[in-house]
Amino acid sequence: MGKPTGFMELxxxxxxSLPVAERLKNYREFVQPLADEQAAIQGARCMDCGIPFCTSGCPVNNIIPDWNDLVYRGNWKQALDVLHSTNNFPEFTGRVCPAPCEAACTLNINDDAVGIKSIxxxxxxxxWEQGWVVPLPAQKKTGKKVAIVGSGPAGLACAQQLARAGHDVVVFEKNDRIGGLLRYGIPDFKFEKSHIDRRIEQMRAEGVEFRVNQQVGEDVPAQKLKDEFNAVVLTGGAEQARDLPAPGRELSGVHFAMEFLPQQNxxxxxxxxxxxxxxSGKHVVVIGGGDTGSDCVGTSIRQGAASVTxxxxxxxxxxxxxxALTWxxxxxxxxxxxxxxEGCTRDWSVTTKAFLGANGKVEKLSCVRVEWNAGKMVEMPGSEFEIQADLVLLAMGFVSPVQKVLDAFGVEKDGRGNAKAATDGAGCYKTSADKxxxxxxxxxxxxxIVWAIREGRQAARAVDETLMGFSDLPR
Structure with missing residues (x-):
């Protein structure tokens, strides 16, 4: 590495991030990226550890030590080439990935991890600023046609890889804009949609065709795609949200997170x-402590909620x-x-027993505290309490893809309702349905998002190999 002792000295x-009072005024991104000099210093902290666990901790297997060193040396364009060799959309992951690479950083054993995501x-x-990100159209077309169903990160990565291999690629999206959950699941203050738009323009220049408002399995028959294309790749999201069927669930003011978030976008x-x-003006309760719940919190605060719990x-x-146990x-x-x-009250070990209200509108949650014994949830006697709630947002995760798409293609499912397909061997990423x-x-x-990009890239190679008998695309 360029600075062998950097991890000890730096x-x-x-x-x-911008101050809370300033960033709450709008829905723009508020994280300020590192200056060139700062990024170079952070790259110098990469410790030449011999076995880069960061690379294996990253689902797309980014070659992290290499571009850390290149940034340290000021070779930015070469660093971009190395970054793009494993990741089609680093501006997506550099903003919204939770950075498992940093958890796996060798320096993280007894110090602060290298700031990989910021680099x-x-x-x-x-x-992008220097104009180095340009279309890379295929030099030769194969004459093969591939349909991609879903335009989230998996679909976009798969489409770009297949187009660069020379195939004619059409992306079908049920919404009115391209991007899937990137477009309508992540608030703009975390991820501005201009990042998607400029990648779409790059991909159009590479030959990818995008069709919006296309509900495959309904207004676009599954058989039509199988008849018109040499292969179909299903890359939709796991959009079936986990519900909370407690008494009062039918009251007005109780919504899934994905009913709420896309509207603001x-x-x-x-x-x-x-x-x-x-x-606006409401007492909001978000049920669920993950990223989607956090997005509901930030959006509610910007809309002017009276309180957010x-x-x-x-x-x-x-x-x-x-x-020593987890690394x-x-x-x-x-x-x-x-x-x-930005202003949220958080509480743990709480379950909701009922939604309470009047005149058909939710007003309170009836809750109870719980303990976990041997993996089982046990309610604590006498711990019942209520929370004022004019708006309740259910953000408890997602259980499976929407089943009607899989059913339309006759795809065999696993025990969780996902499309059943292996990721290795001769039939990797193939479903039970032909093509x-x-x-x-x-x-x-x-x-x-990093798993989506990885699988999109790997599926592209599997499709290319199936159609052509071999593939030069990276796995």
Whole structure:
């Protein structure tokens, strides 16, 4: 490495966020990327550890030590080339990935991990600023046609790889804009949609065709795709939300997170929604302590909620993980998101017994505290309490893809309702249906953006290999 002793001499430098009062005024991104000099210093902390666990901790297997060293030496364009060799969309992951690579960093055993995500963010932003990110159209066309169903990160990665291999690729999206959950599941203050738009333009220049408002399995018959294309890749999200069938669930004011979040994204994009679900002036309760719940918190605060409370059925995690026990795996520990920092009351080991209200509208939650014994949840006697709630947002995760798409293609499912397909061997990513492949959340269930990109890339290679008998695409 360029600075063999850098990890001993230099401290981790985190990206800076705008003050809360300033960032709450709008829905723009508020994280300030590192300056070139700062990124170079952080790259110098990469410790030439011999076995880069960061690379194996990263689902797309980013070649992290290499581009850390290149940034340290000022070779930014070469660093971008190395970054793009494993990741089609580092501006996506550099903003919204939770960075399992940093958890796996060897320096993280007894010190602060290298700021890998911030360096990635800096590399790709410089790439766009300098005009280094350009279309890479195929030099020769194969004459094969591939349909991609779903335009989230898995679908986009798969489409770009197949187009660069020379295939004619058409992406079908049920919504009015391309991007899947990137577009309508992540708030703009975490991820502005211009990042998707410029990648779409790059992909169009590479030959990818995008068709929106296309509900495959309904207005677009599954058989039509199988007849017109040499292969079909199902890359939709795990959109079947986990419900909470407690008494009073039917009351007005109780919504799934994915009924609430996309509406605000549409408004930011310029749409007019006369019946928008709004947190303005309301006491909001978010049920679920994960990223989707956090997105509901930040959006509710920006809409002007009177109060925001977030409850979680699991116990409060430890402040610090036992690194000797968990490293290099992703640790369970207390994390506070930027949205939670903005003014949210959090509570753990709480379950909802009923939604209470009057005149058909929710007014309160009836809750009880729980303990976990041998993996089983036990209610604590005498711990019942109520929470004022004018708006309740259910953010408890997702259980499976929407079944009607899989049913339309006659795809065999696993025990969780996902498309059944292996990820290795001769038939990797192939489903039980002829010509039909599956990748991303459609195959593995709810997961991270980096897993979606990885599976999209690997499925592209599997399709290319099936159609051509071989593939030069990376796996």
């Amino acid at each position: 401290r981790r430098l985190n990206e800076v 990635e963010h800096a590399i790709i932003d410089k790439g 549409k408004v930011v994009a310029g749409d007019v929604l006369p019946q928008q679900i709004s947190a 977030q409850i979680e059925v699991m116990p409060r995690p430890a402040e610090q993980e036992n690194k 290099p795996n992703w640790p369970l520990k207390l994390r506070t998101s930027s949205s939670q920092e 039909v492949f599956a990748a991303g959340d459609m195959r593995r269930g709810q997961s991270l």
